[in-house]
Amino acid sequence: MINSLLGVVLVVVTVFCVPLALVEKQSIVNAANNRVDAEAVRVLGLVESRLAAGEPVTGEKFATQVTTGSFVTVDIPGQPLIAAGRPVDGPAITATEEGASGETVTVSQSREDVDHEIGNMLLLLGVVALLAVQAAVALAVWQSKRLARPLTELAETAERLGSGDPRPQGRRYGVPELDRIAEVLDTSAERIARMLTAERRLAADASHQLRTPLTALSMRLEEITALAEDPATVREEATIGLQQVERLTDVVQRLLTNQRDPNNPTAVSFPLDDVLRQQVEEWGPTLREGGRRLDLDGLRGTRVIGTPGTVAQVLATLIENSLMHGAGTITVRVRRSGTSVVTEVQDEGLGVPAELGNRVFERAVSGRNSTGIGLAVARDLAEADGGRLELLALHPPVFALFLSQSRSTD
Template structure:
């Protein structure tokens, strides 16, 4: 704004002051020339009157007719040259010559120094006026810029606060209709965001509370089943696996509630990926046998990843379940490293993900078949909350990958 207003003022100064200076300069020169012409005419009239009355013409009679700084010459046929004043110094003096009926000639001269001095004063005055105009423009621009910059900075801080999860409205107005309208919209948005956050947190708390009670009861019942000595070994084994699943689901519910309360997420720790993969193999063994499919684990072993075992197990379980539901053939879980990341890929031999879905498979309610479409979305949220990420690497064959931090000090096998 300062640069724009200053540029406009400079253009105005150039457009108006330069032509005005040229016009004023010519006016000063013309005025001085007119004075010289008038002095020559006046002297000629006096000389004509004295000659007409047969009076002598000498310099003593016209000494008072020449102003200081001016010079005049009177030439009368048959008489010596009469000079009045001091000849001007410098080049190109202003000169006027008049001739009478009797052959007399009067020449008046004036130095240009006085004219140039007057022109200099005029230019100085115009320069001062232009400088004052520029200073006034700069002062006005600075005032206006500050008047607009402060509200804009304040609005930017408000938007940043909304983005950081602080939905408190500020109720500030600035006297500028457009900015006040933006402030009103931000305050209204803050109130809506606050209501939505409150509703989501209440829903998460209620869901966690409602789920914890039946999960606790189910966990206690499974513990009772595993404690019965007369139960067949297979029943006790299945009950133990179910108990592990309940415990993991309880951990997931607690983590979802924690993520709602704390947007910074938990501090990840190192864990052995082999243990998580072994647990998945055991949990899905019965389901795989029932569907006449198999789970193949390959790739590196002994990889220590950063994260929470329960969360990673839940994400892996979602991917394996997704392969069993939508895929076909062998489900392959592959472990590899990529830079400082540990990557766990889940692949099956099915038709793959339709091209029109692409990465939309992670959006809620988006599903290739008649399912809720929530599983992959929740799995991605869990992975990101645990410090990792879940990506779709290939459509055909379908390859989902979990990227986790890796403890670089441990050497994978």
Template sequence: MKRRMINSLLGVVLVVVAVFCVPLALIEKQSIVNAAHDRVDAAAVRVLGLVENRLAAGEPVTGEKFAAQVPEGSFVTVQIPGQAEIAAGRPVTGAAITATEEGANGESVTVVQSRADVDHEIGNMLLLLGVVALLAVQAAVALAVWQAKRLARPLTDLAETAERLGSGDPRPRDRRYGVPELDRIAEVLDVSAERIARMLTAERRLAADASHQLRTPLTALSMRLEEITALAEEPDTVKEEASIALQQVERLTDVVQRLLTNQRDPTSPTAVAFDLDEVIKQQVEEWGPSMRESGRRLSIEGLRGTAVLGTPGTVAQVLATLIENSLMHGAGNITLRIRRTGSSVVAEVQDEGQGVPPELGNRVFERAVSGRNSTGIGLAVARDLAEADGGRLELLSLRPPVFALFLNGSQAR
């Protein structure tokens, strides 16, 4: 797209340069030639006037008398009836401009000027136009490159946002670019991200709650059917029907168990082994501008090249929520520390602020609970996402505040 934009703008500039410069060059050339003819005609008129004045006064006409009236580099000849031809200047060879004037008594003056000076002036004019056209083309190329980057960068950013949205990381980025059409697309993507995040959270919560609530009555129903089978007095009828019902209950119990497992087990189809460094690198790049604006710093400590099992988009969303929470409610520099404990990999986010009030404690993960007049939803959603992805989110320390995301380690590197 960048190349097409550059070629399009450059093509327009070349057409404009051709449309304006070519006619301008022709007009200027003709103007220079006409001015040269006018100068030669004027010189011939001046010499003729001088000749007529001397003839009227009865004075002799010589070349020295009118040589001063002739432009430099010109050749003048004067023909007077009954006298020899009078010449002044050096004869001109090659292309020349000629002007002839005749007097009332038959005298005539011819002025010949070389075209070398005219051609030189035309060459200078064409050179100047060429330089101007070249500067215009260079300016057009620079403008096209700048404009292409200005428009391509937001499109690339929007494509990355859409890709993240499809990979399970529905976090709005709240970025605008100063272009109404692109800002509209970014706004729609942000609204869609928020809607998808709410839908995913609601669906996961509903699936987990439904699976958990269904498992208990199914277990009780299964036990009652087993008792009916054991106490039935008519084996041929009751036992047979009870056995069939028990099989159906066991099948339904298995379905519910799989639903619950898919909500908790990181080996679900959406879970993959990935490098945690890539997610951390993404967070550093994403939060870098905000950190610089607030005069704070995000530092990374601990392990490198750690592989974990889960959904990259979900892990990125949880870490982003923790960093945003420290940026909004904490103070000082923020530290993202990676360590391993047993088979789990722990990502800790810590800042240098006052920490979490003691009266809140682990209630910070409850919905609508906040100590800083915020919505109290971010940490609750982050904890739900972590648990749905097979991990867990905990508050390890109140002061300094340390939030820890426990992830399942992987042997894949």
């Protein structure tokens, strides 16, 4: 840009200054010639007026009429050549005029003043041209920096995006093309940030949600190993293990489905008792080892609308939360509330601290130094399945899963 702008300015200065210098030089020379011609005409008039009056054209009075710097000669027929002024040394500008009586006046002036004036004119044009070039260089440097800085910052932004830093800059530069690029990069940064957040969230949710099925599956395999001599027990435990695998597959599928399309409906009508029995079977051994138990209370034979795997995962999260942070007997109670079926999970522990309240459903919020992901994921799963998860009481803690009641009787 500097070279281009400088080249344009040099061309313009050359095209402009060279003709201007030639015209000005010719104008100065013409002005000097006109001055000498005027001086010759003036002296000729003096000579003719003296001759008409019968006065002599010699003497000091005539010499005083000659302009300083001019050398004048007067040639009158029948008289000696008359000269006034100082002869010119070097190049001179000369003008000759003839009178009616045959007299001839010649005026000469030195070209030194003319050459000096031409030199001053050329010097002035040179200074102007130099200032124009310097101004062009300064403008080019400023403009190049004005464009180079945004380009450098945009390149750094692109580099950061490629390095996994999707923070948008939000900078604009007043240049439409550069602002458009910056806007596209900021939009891409926001999109990449959302994608990375979703991927991290999926990884965290998957690791947390898969932990419970894997733990249960591991327990079933241990039961099979311990009871390898009893084929009937092995068959029963293997069947439960296969159910755990199916549940694990359903959890993975559900997480991926929610990741791709959170609004994808998968709810069906199913008996809630099947899910409750499944939870009793899965958590029974663990609770017995800890000296605790799981009781079922309330309605039986109800059908709800939802996804069995999702409902099981939500209830498993609530039971696991009671197992880790609560105490005593865990009670799972089913009741109706309007058109909804409410499944409550309650234990006999200290409950939820008052300062947390419903914030227990926020990610990274925990009252027992845990990950703070389980309840947040459980609420997301419940809402994605058309239900909702609420904290009804702090002491004792009562978590409630609200599901739509099915009117189907099959």
